[in-house]
Amino acid sequence: MLVVAESIRLFSEHGYESTTVEQIASAAGMSRRTFFRQFGSKEDVIFADHESLLAQVDDTLAGFQGDPWSAVCAAAEVVFSHFRRDRDLAVRRAQVVQEVPALRDRELVTTYRYQGAFEEFLRRRLPDEPPVRIVAYVAAITGTHNYLLRQMIRGDADATLERLRRELARIAVALGARGSEGSAVGDPESLQQQVTVVTYPAGTSPDEVARRVADELRKP
Structure with missing residues (x-):
């Protein structure tokens, strides 16, 4: 899943706490609203696969x-x-x-x-x-x-x-x-x-x- 890979890449590069949902959504090519509808939180997305x-x-x-x-x-x-x-x-x-x-x-x-x-x-x-x-x-x-x-x-x-x-x-x-x-x-x-x-x-x-x-x- 692209969003999982992108979230982990961002967490690795910038740190978990410093990475925002907006950054993850943008990197995965989706809106902030779509992100929350599909995953709910940063913690959810890292284990989504x-x-x-x-x-x-x-x-x-x-x-x-x-x-x-x-x-x-x-x-x-x-x-x-x-x-x-x-x-x-x-x-x-x-x-x-x-x-x-x-x-x-x-x-x-x-x-x-x-x-x-x-x-x-x-x-x-x-x-x-x-x-x-x-x-x-x-x-x-x-x-x-x-x-x-x-x-x-x-x-x-x-x-x-x-x-x-x-x-x-x-x-x-x-x-x-x-x-x-x-x-x-x-x-x-x-x-x-x-x-x-x-x-x-x-x-x-x-x-x-x-x-x-x-x-x-x-x-x-």
Whole structure:
């Protein structure tokens, strides 16, 4: 979206507080009234592309032909690919967000919307699964995705879509997520015989769950 890109460019160049709605609207080729009708505020516009991205996530989940566990991995890949395609924009947005506490809070809320969409989908498609298993799986998937996304933004050449796929496959094996034919989700042959058990207290953050899973998987 042009208005998102222009707003982030202006925030990067002039600072979030110093940039006016009039400047954003002018750069995006729209009137001030149109801006407020579509976005409402400067805070809204910087995350506006997440709305269309969340819609893509919903479409991916709804249209996926494989098992539900794999659908969540596919949706996570959609999100990662979106930011990977325009890494420069993702880098500038991350820099702006880190400088403004209100934007950091908004980003956290936005992140949990993806997690909520994944959990709701799995609960609906797998009504007999224990809720704690769904929560653990989604926490590990989103935590790993967010870690690699941050690494990609920081310039880590190894933070690629292929790396994400490998790590999500390892999580599926570690947490025992199974496809409709009994094989592990995204199961590379080299991982089929691995079983990893990770414990954590209730209320553990998604990033911490992902870190513990990763630590266990690194053990020989």
